[in-house]
Amino acid sequence: MTTLERPQPLLSMAEKTAAIDAICARARILPVITIAREQDILPLADALAAGGIRTLEVTLRSEHGLKAIEVLRAERPELCVGAGTVLDGRMFAAVEAAGAQFVVTPGITPALLDAGVHSDIPLLPGISTPSEIMSGYALGYRRFKLFPAEISGGVAAIKAFAGPFSDIRFCPTGGVNSANARNYMALPNVMCVGGTWMLDSSWIKNGDWARIEASSAEAMALLENNG
Structure with a gap:
């Protein structure tokens, strides 16, 4: 479908900004989740939710990413499920079809920014420079x-x-952890943080869901007590 053939989105960019604000305000932490085994999808999400983390960024860094989004949207409708590591327009369309409620990218391209403009799914584009901010x-x-x-x-x-x-x-992501997350959240222009410190890969591999639940609860308490 060409740009001229695309249906116009129902939501304005201002409305999608408000949607991102609401998502991040509820989340405070966006856990950056990579699913290595399909059988981990529901128990991992349940452990995070039990610890208070109910907004999930499921990345496309593994072959199970799209399946995880589909399963969680169908089986855990009370959670807010977004897609991360979306790299191009094809991936954007795929996560949209899978039911993602928001999209996060590690960087920007004209095609990705355009996809976000023409979709009702709010996009949180990744940047690292002033010029990239200005492009968006x-x-x-x-x-x-x-x-x-x-x-x-x-x-x-x-x-x-x-x-x-x-x-x-x-939403700062990459190197954010329990030692510095409060420093980020103290800034007025930070709405939430992204991280993986409550998702140690060995805990997931061993099915130590209780430890992930406890770590998630500690992470939420850390940021809720940030004032």
Whole structure:
């Protein structure tokens, strides 16, 4: 389908910005989930939810990503399920068809930004430079993922972005952990953080769902007590 043939989205960019705000306000943490085994989909989601993490970013870094989104949307409708590591328009269309409620990308391309403009699924594009912010800004984007956050300047970069981009807010991801998450969340232009520290791969491999639940609860308490 060409750009001229696409149906116009029902939601404006401002409405999609508001949707991202609502998602991030509820989440506080977006767990960056990579599913290695199909049988882990539901118990992992249940462990996270039991610990208070009910907004999930399921990445397409494995062959099970799309299946996980489909299963969770069908079997756990109370959760908010988004798609991460979306790299191109084909992937965007696939996660849209799978039922993703939001989309997160590690970077931006004209095709991805265009896909977000023409979809009713809110897109959180990944950026690491002012020029990338400006590319999205020109199309109406006001919410971005800073990635990889720590090596792209971290807290200091987000503070600096507040000057020229006063209406922009961020979800920093990449190097965010229990030791620095509160520093990010203390910034007025940070709406939530992304991370994996509550998802140790060995816990998932061993089916240690109780440990993931406990770690998730600790992570939520850490940020809820951030003021």
